[in-house]
Amino acid sequence: MLDVVAIADTHLKSTEKYGKPNADGTNSRLQDKIDAIDKAVKYALKEDVDLFVHLGDVYDKINPSEFLRSKFLNTIKPLIGKIPIIIVIGNHDTDENVFSLMADDVLLDTLQSDDIMIFEEPSEIEVEGVEFLILPWKKDEIIEKELKAHKNKIVLGHFGVDGALASGSEFVLSKGVSQRLFERHLYTFLGHYHRYQHTNNFMYVGSVARADFGERNDPKGFVHFKVSDKNKVKTKFIDVKDRNFFQYTVSEEDDHSFDALYEWEDLEGDIVKIIFHGSEEWYLSFNLSEIRHKVLDVLGAHRIFIDHKKPGISKDLSMDIDLSSNWREGLEYYTNKKNRKDMLDLGEKIINEVL
């Protein structure tokens, strides 16, 4: 029996839109992500697992600051000498020449880097009799070739899958590989898409923290999987209980004086978005600083975002598109409106190059 803890898509960065500076200056959402990694590390130690895996996109950019490097490495440090660590390089970790985890890292050396295995190329390894195929970020054709060239492996990868679901805040970079290629393997564990999801053949572990209101209903966490001596795979998702994203729409028709505000009892630690849906005059009749005070100081919310949508004034204002929409939804809306659905692929391609 082999026991593994797998996390993915931590995307560590210093500034986070929905966070605020903690007393020590660290962004609170960065700290939430660090806390989530810490939960996975403590869990792995408590359960005495055999392997700890990060499925890619450790950092958000390829040249993370010394501060972010030490935050991450200090968080996984308790594993060193106890549980070997595998890191699969994701698309945010590499530009094919440099990859963020390797760049002359003094910390990595001091952490006895033999205990941390970083994979930037397709590789096969065996851990206690279990055979792994490791597939870091590459073009879909290379991933497909590798999946076809092997079989009966536990695959650890970072790539897109055709038909899998991306989160609301993500832009999908490629069509992704065919799900049928996973049938020849024992099981495939993936990073890249941020939404936790699984079938009989593959799983996206998902990111550890919500990036936007589009992910407000998605669970966030890590996975504990076991491979039996007969190569049967069992998986268990462990929710890290990420900070709640609470979104509420106040409608001029249904709740003219926003009475709902006085029914809320507790928003402790929540990130709150209130959308006022109605006319300009109605929206301007509210005392926004009073609402902010109530939500933040009385109900204990972490942050508040207030938005206004005017219905029926311009056809450009769509209730389907808001701050939580992703690029593709925006492009789809725009190309539909302009009757140029044929431009969708080109639009995606351009955004892909720019982002």
Ligand SMILES: [Mn+2]
């Ligand atoms: Mn990725």
